[in-house]
Structures are given as C-alpha cells and as structure tokens.
Amino acid sequence: MGRLYEAVTLLPRGALAFGAAAAGRGDAGRTLLRADASPGEGRQEPLRPGGARVMGHAVLTVLLGALSLVLAALFVLAVARGALYGFVDHGPYDTSWGGPSRAGAWLAHFAVATPAGCAALAAMYGTAALQRRTTAPLRGERRVRWALPAALICALAGTLFVIAFVRQLP
Secondary structure (H helix, E strand, O other): OHHHHHHHOHHHHHHHHHHHHHOOOHHHHHHHHOOOOOOOOOOOOOOOOOHHHHHHHHHHHHHHHHHHHHHHHHHHHHHHHHHOHHHHOOOOOOOOOOOOOHHHHHHHHHHHHHHHHHHHHHHHHHHHHHHHHHOHHHHOOOOOOOHHHHHHHHHHHHHHHHHHHHHOOO
C-alpha cells in the first residue's frame, strides 16, 4: 500500500519540490523527492545537488505523478463500472455487454474490469518504482541507464492516452 500512496502523491510532491527549489531551498525540494529521507546501509551521503537539478527531477516527478493520477482514475473507473456496474447503470441492458439480463451484464463488466483494475494498480506501483529509480542520485545512489528514457516515454504515453481519451468523449 505504501508504493500506491507514493504514486498518488507524486504530483503534489513534485510541484512542492519545484517550488522549494525555485525559492532557493534545494534541500527541502530534495527531501520531498526522495522516497526515504535517510541514507541506508551501503549508501554514501549524497552530494547536495543544485537547484536546477532538483527542479529537473521535480518536473519529471510531476509528469510521473500526472500519469499515476490518470492510472488511479482508471482504477476507480474500473471499480465503478465493473464491480459496481449494477449500481451505476440501471438499465435497460439489452445492448450492454452480457445483456439482456442485469446479472449477465454485471458479470461481463466485472470480468473485463477486474484485469483492467489490476493492471492500473500494477502500473501505479511501477510508476512509483520508476520515480525512485530516476531520483536515485538524490539519495546518493547510481541511476540505472534506462530509468530516464523510460520515465520520459511513460510520460509521453500518458499524455497521448489522455488526449485520445478526451477526443473520444462526445
């Protein structure tokens, strides 16, 4: 549950860290971006990064935070339209998936929404892990090479998804 909380709070933490770094409080911004505030065993005390570097990490955290909020909304939508389908749609079910009965429509929507909700939760978990890997230099660790390109690709994919979703709305 901790990683999911971390994923949902990425956007505000990134925005606050950006503001702190812009105001000249890079240490406060760095603390907001780090998942664990104290270095553990085998880690060295990180160098104090400049404000521009903290702001760069904050912008990336905001992008990943926006993606995780979209994923959280997809999870809520999957629960509302899947597990709670019979309560949110009162029929008629003649043209619904699994219709014409209410039970059949509810079952069909539940069967589709369950894997979609699980995928959204897994993606949120992955987004939090990706943010931890991209901000590794703020904790005195080495960042893996694929973390930054993967974070940028995920942010771009999330943006394209939101644009496509909004365009399909009536």
